[in-house]
Amino acid sequence: MTAVDEVRRTIERLRREVCDLHAELTRYGLVVWTAGNVSARVPGEDALVIKPSGVAYDALTPAAIVVTDLHGNLLDGDLSPSSDTAAHAYVYRHRPDVNGIVHTHSTYATAWAARGEPIPCTLTMIADEFGGEIPVGPFALIGDDSIGRGIVETLAQSRSDAVLMRNHGVFAVGASAKAAVKAAVMCEDVARTVHISRQIGEPVPIAPEDVDRLYARYKNIYGQQAGERELR
């Protein structure tokens, strides 16, 4: 198999994976209508695969997923790339460890984003998954790389793989697109629980040294196999 064939096969695989992961967003109730998007980096290439803009989730097929360069220019596909492509591309250019990105407007997490308030580390699940509070990023207009800059700058000061972009919604990153989707699912779950907790009182923060211990255990010990650990 030539190197070109190999890249082609990788892109086909990623198109299928990213298409299937969009179905997880609807399965977990993280998006409505055509909101949200998932992308994956094409390993070894200056390219990414991403949802086309404004296409209904039920109409998404692997062939509909588009390929762009890491500046958002269309390389392959019949449809216009997601409105957030420049944001995703910026993150891939500045975070070589990130291979997948997801954006949602999931209800509870986005309610925190509307308030511009980080989700405090008041649950072991938050310490495990995010290593501290889930931070808020700046307000940024949609369409260029402003959102990407806000994501990179905010996550540089945090262990979290998710950021609540102010007045907008969740962006989550990961070592794979599946890991990013998992972070978005977890983000919504803890946003909901902490919100409900606040209806009956003030949630109690976890001590920073315990947050560190929980995070280290979850990242290094929890689960079964190295392959699964990549999700963390």
Ligand SMILES: O=C(CO)[C@@H](O)[C@H](O)COP(=O)(O)O
């Ligand atoms: O947040 C926004 C726009 O407010 C977008 O992320 C939409 O939620 C989905 O846009 P496309 O990916 O379909 O262009």
